Amino acid sequence: MPRGSSPARERQYEHIRDSLKARGNPRSEEIAARTVNKERARSGEAKEASPSSLRGPSSSRRGGLNSHKGPQGRTYDELYHEAAERGIQGRSKMNKAELEQALRKH
Template sequence: MPAGSSPKRERQYEHIKDSVKERGASDKRAEEIAARTVNKERARAGESKTASRSSTHDISASRRGGLRSHRGSGGPTYEQLYNQARQRNVKGRSGMNKEQLKEALGA
């Protein structure tokens, strides 16, 4: 956790880390997932100095987890794939659907 984090975010981090460890993940993986989730929530709440567009405009981590519970990960969203394709200068990306973007990116 970044220095100066609120007690609420510290509790949230520990709760997520413990939950992930209970599901059988390693300590390192649990810490990574907890940190990413809390940092995204901090960005959405305006508590961080910088934030990516996907952190502020994408579905919240808590909502996404509820939507995907017991069904596995739905993978990256269309917007996330599109942004990755834009970074890699994939030609014709604006006319592609999610499956075509996955194929073009080799995902």
């Protein structure tokens, strides 16, 4: 985070980073920083803003629209972590389809 960021933006960065880490995303810090920087640019908190940062829906809106959609649904890592949280036995030997089925049953 750049110096002079507000405490609210710091918390937003930490929340996004921790959420992505919990889902097993290895690029959590990069994605969180980019998301917060784009929000800072959109709200006028940043010194400079690229035109693409100012166009389109906000990051939170875009993420909400696109989450868990499409033919693939959630990733294997997301399914695996949820199975671990629920204590599903044999999850390490399951493929994506088997994890989905086990989570539906559990």
